[in-house]
Amino acid sequence: xxxxxxxxxxxxxxxxxxxxxxxxxxxxxxxxxxxxxxxxxxxxxxxxxxxxxxxxxxxxxxxxxxxxxxxxxxxxxxxxxxxxxxxxxxxxxxxxxxxxxxxxxxxxxxxxxxxxxxxxxxxxxxxxxxxxxxxxxxxxxxxxxxxxxxxxxxxxxxxxxxxxxxxxxxxxxxxxxxxxxxxxxxxxxxxxxxxxxxxxxxxxxxxxxxxxxxxxxxxxxxxxxxxxxxxxxxxxxxxxxxxxxxxxxxxxxxxxxxxxxxxxxxxxxxxxxxxxxxxxxxxxxxxxxxxxxxxxxxxxxxxxxxxxxxxxxxxxxxxxxxxxxxxxxxxxxxxxxxxxxxxxxxxxxxxxxxxxxxxxxxxxxxxxxxxxxxxxxxxxxxxxxxxxxxxxxxxxxxxxxxxxxxxxxxxxxxxxxxxxxxxxxxxxxxxxxxxxxxxxxxxxxxxxxxxxxxxxxxxxxxxxxxxxxxxxxxxxxxxxxxxxxxxxxxxxxxxxxxxxxxxxxxxxxxxxxxxxxxxxxxxxxxxxxxxxxxxxxxxxxxxxxxxxxxxxxxxxxxxxxxxxxxxxxxxxxxxxxxxxxxxxxxxxxxxxxxxxxxxxxxxxxxxxxxxxxxxxxxxxxxxxxxxxxxxxxxxxxxxxxxxxxxxxxxxxxxxxxxxxxxxxxxxxxxxxxxxxxxxxxxxxxxxxxxxxxxxxxxxxxxxxxxxxxxxxxxxxxxxxxxxxxxxxxxxxxxxxxxxxxxxxxxxxxxxxxxxxxxxxxxxxxxxxxxxxxxxxxxxxxxxxxxxxxxxxxxxxxxxxxxxxxxxxxxxxxx
Numbered sequence: 001x002x003x004x005x006x007x008x009x010x011x012x013x014x015x016x017x018x019x020x021x022x023x024x025x026x027x028x029x030x031x032x033x034x035x036x037x038x039x040x041x042x043x044x045x046x047x048x049x050x051x052x053x054x055x056x057x058x059x060x061x062x063x064x065x066x067x068x069x070x071x072x073x074x075x076x077x078x079x080x081x082x083x084x085x086x087x088x089x090x091x092x093x094x095x096x097x098x099x100x101x102x103x104x105x106x107x108x109x110x111x112x113x114x115x116x117x118x119x120x121x122x123x124x125x126x127x128x129x130x131x132x133x134x135x136x137x138x139x140x141x142x143x144x145x146x147x148x149x150x151x152x153x154x155x156x157x158x159x160x161x162x163x164x165x166x167x168x169x170x171x172x173x174x175x176x177x178x179x180x181x182x183x184x185x186x187x188x189x190x191x192x193x194x195x196x197x198x199x200x201x202x203x204x205x206x207x208x209x210x211x212x213x214x215x216x217x218x219x220x221x222x223x224x225x226x227x228x229x230x231x232x233x234x235x236x237x238x239x240x241x242x243x244x245x246x247x248x249x250x251x252x253x254x255x256x257x258x259x260x261x262x263x264x265x266x267x268x269x270x271x272x273x274x275x276x277x278x279x280x281x282x283x284x285x286x287x288x289x290x291x292x293x294x295x296x297x298x299x300x301x302x303x304x305x306x307x308x309x310x311x312x313x314x315x316x317x318x319x320x321x322x323x324x325x326x327x328x329x330x331x332x333x334x335x336x337x338x339x340x341x342x343x344x345x346x347x348x349x350x351x352x353x354x355x356x357x358x359x360x361x362x363x364x365x366x367x368x369x370x371x372x373x374x375x376x377x378x379x380x381x382x383x384x385x386x387x388x389x390x391x392x393x394x395x396x397x398x399x400x401x402x403x404x405x406x407x408x409x410x411x412x413x414x415x416x417x418x419x420x421x422x423x424x425x426x427x428x429x430x431x432x433x434x435x436x437x438x439x440x441x442x443x444x445x446x447x448x449x450x451x452x453x454x455x456x457x458x459x460x461x462x463x464x465x466x467x468x469x470x471x472x473x474x475x476x477x478x479x480x481x482x483x484x485x486x487x488x489x490x491x492x493x494x495x496x497x498x499x500x501x502x503x504x505x506x507x508x509x510x511x512x513x514x515x516x517x518x519x520x521x522x523x524x525x526x527x528x529x530x531x532x533x534x535x536x537x538x539x540x541x542x543x544x545x546x547x548x549x550x551x552x553x554x555x556x557x558x559x560x561x562x563x564x565x566x567x568x569x570x571x572x573x574x575x576x577x578x579x580x581x582x583x584x585x586x587x588x589x590x591x592x593x594x595x596x597x598x599x600x601x602x603x604x605x606x607x608x609x610x611x612x613x614x615x616x617x618x619x620x621x622x623x624x625x626x627x628x629x630x631x632x633x634x635x636x637x638x639x640x641x642x643x644x645x646x647x648x649x650x651x652x653x654x655x656x657x658x659x660x661x662x663x664x665x666x667x668x669x670x671x672x673x674x675x676x677x678x679x680x681x682x683x684x685x686x687x688x689x690x691x692x693x694x695x696x697x698x699x700x701x702x703x704x705x706x707x708x709x710x711x712x713x714x715x716x717x718x719x720x721x722x723x724x725x726x727x728x729x730x731x732x733x734x735x736x737x738x739x740x741x742x743x744x745x746x747x748x749x750x751x752x753x754x755x756x757x758x759x760x761x762x763x764x765x766x767x768x769x770x771x772x773x774x775x776x777x778x779x780x781x782x783x784x785x786x787x788x789x790x791x792x793x794x795x796x797x798x799x800x801x802x803x804x805x806x807x808x809x810x811x812x813x814x
Contacts, residue, residue: 020485021492023472025450027557029529030503041564042755047500048558049474049493051467055084055456059109068463068478071107071114079104079114079136084458084465084478084490097141099134108163109459111138115146115159115166130155135166135177146177156196158210165278167210167219169196174210174221176278185219185276186284192227193272194259211301213308218330219276220311222301224269232260234709238740238748258709263661263668263682264675268318271298275311275330285333291324292317297666299323304359304371304388305330312338312357312371312388319677320348320670327388338390341375347592348670350376350548358409360385363435368392372416374403379588383416385435396433397442402585404428408457408464410481417445417461419454425585426510426522426553428452430466432481446484452555465490470556471508473497504529506566508557513609519581519590521605522552526566526575538624538766540565540573541610541648545602546632547594547671548584551577561755571762574620576613580605596681598660598671603639610647624765626698628652628758631711631743635687638719641700644692650765651693651700652758655708655743658715659686687719690726698765699732703754705741713737734761 040047056071058081068084077095082088093114102116118132130153133146147154147170155169166177172189174196175182189195196209209222233255241249261268270289277283289296297320301313304327311328321343327336343349360370368387375384377395381402385394396416397403404419407430414435419428422442430445430453446453446466457464466486467476476490507527512520528537542562544551557563565573579586580602582594594601606627614622627648629637634656641651660668660682661675675682693700704716716735723733736757741747745754 019477019487019489021468021475021477021489023468023475025472027471027508028473028497028500028505029507030500030505032502032504034503035529035569036503036505036559036564036567038564038568038755038759041560042752047496049491049496049556051469051474051476051491051493055465056104056107057109057456057459058107058111059459067460068458071104071111073104081111084463084488092138093136093141097143098136099143102134105133105157106159108159108161110163112163113159113166114138115157116143117157118152133157133168135180144180147175147182156210158212160212160216161214162216165212165216167196167212169194169210174219174276176219185278186221186274189223193223193225194269195221195223197222197224211303213303213330214305215307217278218308219278220301220303221274221276222298223272223274225272226259226269228267229259229261229269230265230267231257232709232712234258234707236707236740260709261665263663263665263672265665268295268297268665271296271315273298273301273311273313273328275328275333285330287311287328287333287335289315291315291326292322294318300357302357302359302371304369306359306361310369310388316349318665318669319673321346323349325386336390338388339386339393341377343592345379345588345592347588347595348547350374350381358406360409360435361411363394364414365436366392372396372406372409374406376588381585383418383433394435396435396437397431400587401425402587404585405454407455408461410461413461415461417455417457417464421585423448423450425550426452426524428454428469428553428555430455445479445481450554452553463487471510471554473500474556504567505559506563507531508563510552510554513578513612515605515608521581521609522579522586523609524552524557524577526557526563526577528566528569528572528574533619535619536621537572537574537619538621538762539610539613539626540575540762541578541606541625541627542575542633543578543580543606543629543636544631544633545580545583545606545629545636547582547598548591549632550579550584552579561758565759565762571759571766573626573762576609578606578609580609595671596673596678597685598681599635599639599685603636603643606636606640607643607645607647614647624649624698624768626650626652626762626765628654629656630654632657634711637700638687639685641696642687642689642692644689644695646695649696649768650698650761651696652761653700653702653716654754654758655704655711655745656687656702656715656719657711658719659688661686662712662714662718688722690723690728693723694726694728694732696732698768699729699734701734701736701758701761703736703738703745703757705738705743705745705747705750707740707747708743710743 058069069081071079072082074080078091079093081090081092099116102118105117106115114136116134132150132152133154134143135146136143157168159166168175172195173184174186175184186195211220235253235255237253238249241247273287275285295318297316299314299316304310304312308330311330314323314325316323324340325338327338357371357373360372363370368389368391370385370387373384373386374381382398383396383403401420401422406418408417415432417432419430423429429448431442433442452469454467454469455464463480465476466479468474473493473496475492477486478488479486506529509525511523513523514520562575565571566575582591582602614620625648627637627640634653637651637653638656638658640648657663660672672678672681702716704713706713720735738745738750741750
C-alpha cells in the first residue's frame with residue numbers, strides 16, 4: 001500500500017453513524033466548458049481519483065482490541081497505526097527513523113516488524129527483480145539493512161506471519177533473517193537454479209516461491225531449474241546518460257541475458273520444491289515434480305494446514321490443458337492426488353485459478369480438511385470446496401456468470417466473500433456464500449446497480465472496505481458484515497467530482513453487439529463532448545483482445561490519452577473498445593475457440609464489428625478508421641493491416657507480437673500448442689503478408705522499446721524489414737524505437753514522446769489526401785530471383801547511378 005494514497009483517510013466518521021456517497025450509474029460528462037487537454041491526459045495526471053489499492057491490516061494486540069486497524073503514513077511521514085472505524089491514530093515509527101527513499105513492502109499483522117524497500121537503481125528488466133531492503137523493529141524504531149553489504153541484489157522477500165523471521169534470495173540462494181541474524185539455508189543456487197522463483201516469462205510475472213508454514217517451523221522453497229534453457233540478450237545503450245549532469249553513455253553497449261524459452265523450445269524451466277526444517281536449516285526434503293512426462297509447469301501452491309503437516313501444489317502439463325492438484329505429507333514426502341482436471345473443450349485451463357486458493361480446515365458436518373478454489377468445472381469460474389484427501393468436492397456458486405476474485409474467508413462462521421459478474425460480465429459486485437448454502441444461493445453485500453466494486457476485508461472478516469471503482473468517480477466506504485449501511489467514508493474524491501464538473505468531457509457508454517453466429521460482444525464507446533449526430537466523426541478502435549483479458553468494463557475510465565483523442569476538437573475521434581471472442585469472464589464457450597489460431601477469430605470479430613458499425617451508424621466517417629493496439633493489441637493491429645479488407649484506413653502498432661515462434665513458451669503454448677504439433681497454425685498466425693499494409697490508405701506506424709524483454713524488438717523489426725523489402729512507401733510507414741525502454745515504454749521521458757507521436761499520426765490521418773508525388777509512387781522492388789540482390793542494392797548499382805557516382809568514387813557511399 002502506497003502511503004501517499006491514504007494519508008487523507010484519517011478524518012473518519014464514528015462507527016455508529018451511517019453514511020453514504022451518492023453517484024449516478026454513468027461516467028461523468030462534466031457541466032462546464034473546460035477542455036480535456038493533452039497535458040491533463042498525459043503529463044499532469046490531475047484527473048485521477050485517490051484510493052487505497054490495498055490495506056496493511058493489523059491484528060488486535062494487548063494495547064488494541066479494535067478490529068479494522070492498519071498501517072499507513074501521516075503527512076509528517078511517520079508510520080502510524082490507524083483505524084477505518086475511528087479517527088484514533090498512534091505513531092509507531094517516526095519519519096526520522098525510516099530509511100530515506102524507501103516505501104512500505106510488508107508488515108506482519110502483529111506489527112512487530114516492518115520491511116521497507118528502496119527504489120530500483122537500474123532501468124533494466126532484471127530477472128528476478130532485485131532491490132535493497134531494510135528491517136524496522138517497531139518496538140525500538142531502529143532499522144538495519146536486511147543483508148549487510150546489500151547492493152540491489154535481494155529478491156523474493158517473504159515476511160513470516162509472526163514477523164519474527166524473513167526469508168529472501170541473495171545471489172540465487174535462500175537466506176533467513178531472524179532477530180537480526182542472517183543464516184544461509186541453501187548452497188546450490190546458481191543462474192541455472194533460481195531459488196524462490198517459479199516462473200520465467202517476465203520478471204513482473206514471477207510467482208514468489210518462499211512460503212513459511214503457519215507454525216513457522218518449515219519453509220517451502222519453490223525453484224526453477226534453468227539448465228540448458230535458452231538465453232535472450234537484451235541490449236542497453238545509454239545507461240542513464242544525462243546531458244544536464246555530463247553523465248555520458250558508455251563507449252560500448254552492453255546486454256543482460258534473460259532466461260527466455262521461445263515456443264517449441266527443447267528445454268523449459270523445470271519446477272522444484274524443497275521443504276526446509278528451519279530449526280537446523282540442514283534438513284531439506286526434495287519433492288519430485290514428475291506428474292507429466294516431459295515438462296511440468298507449476299501453477300500455484302500453499303500450506304494446507306494449521307501447522308506444517310501438508311503442502312499442496314497444482315501442476316500443469318506443458319500446453320496447459322491438463323492439471324493435477326497434489327497433497328504432500330511434509331514428514332514423509334509422500335504424495336496424494338487430490339484432483340485431476342482437463343480442458344475437454346480443446347481450450348486451456350485458467351493459469352491463475354490456483355492462486356486464489358485458501359486453506360479452510362474442517363467444514364461443519366464433514367470429517368476432512370478442505371481448501372477453497374476457483375474452478376471451471378461447469379464452464380464458468382465458480383467457488384468450490386475441495387477435500388484435501390480427494391474424498392469430497394462441494395460447489396458453492398453456480399450460474400452463467402463468473403467469480404472474479406476470492407476476497408476473504410471467515411473460517412469461524414464458514415462464509416466466503418468474493419466479487420463476481422453476476423449482474424453482467426462488464427460489472428463486478430460483492431457477494432458472500434455460506435459453506436452450507438445451495439450452490440445458487442449467494443447474498444449481495446452492497447447495491448447491485450450497474451457498477452464495478454472490489455473490497456478489502458479486515459483479518460477477522462467482520463468489517464470490509466468496499467471500493468466503488470466506476471463507471472462514475474470512485475469512492476470507498478466501510479461496512480460491517482451483515483449491515484448494508486456504511487459506517488464511514490474512507491475516500492469520496494469530492495474534490496475530483498467538483499473538478500470534473502468544470503469540464504466538458506467525452507460521453508462513455510456500454511452496450512452489446514450481437515454477432516450473426518449467436519454470441520454477443522461487450523462494447524465500450526467514447527464519443528466527443530457536444531456530440532452532433534448530424535456530423536461525421538473519425539473512428540478509433542482500441543481493444544486489447546488477448547486471451548482471458550477484459551477491457552470493456554464499467555470500471556473507472558482514466559482520463560488518459562484515449563479519452564483525450566475523443567475530447568480534442570481538432571481530433572474528435574469516436575472510440576470503440578470491443579471485447580472479442582477469447583476474452584474473459586463470459587465462460588469457456590466464448591473463450592476457448594481461439595486455441596490453435598491466435599488472432600484469427602479475434603481479428604474477424606473486430607472487422608465484423610467495424611463493418612456493422614459503419615453500415616448502421618451514419619455519423620461514423622468510413623474514410624478515417626484507425627486501429628491502435630499495444631502488445632497483443634499491437635499484434636491485432638498488425639493482423640488488421642495484413643487482412644487487407646479496406647475497412648480500416650490506418651494502424652498504430654505498439655510493441656507487437658508478430659510471430660508466435662518468437663514469444664515465450666509458457667504463454668504461447670497455452671493457446672497455440674507447440675509448433676511441432678501445430679505448424680500450420682503458427683505459420684498462418686504470423687504477420688508476413690505485406691499487401692494489406694501497403695494498401696492501407698493512411699499507412700501504419702510501429703513503436704517499440706529496444707530493451708523490451710517481454711515482446712522482443714525482433715517482432716517489429718522482422719515485419720519492418722519485410723515491408724521495406726517489399727517496397728512499402730515511406731509515406732505509409734512510420735516507426736520509432738525507444739532506446740533502452742522495456743515493454744512499458746517509459747525510460748527517459750518515452751511515455752510523453754510516444755503519445756505525442758501517436759497523436760501526430762492521428763492528425764496525419766485526418767489530413768490525408770490522395771495526392772501521389774513522383775517519389776511516392778509504388779514500385780516492385782523484389783527481384784524475380786529471390787536469391788539475387790534487388791536492383792540498386794550493390795556498390796556497382798550505386799556507382800552506375802549518375803546521381804550517386806561521384807559520392808561512391810569518393811568513398812562517401814559504401
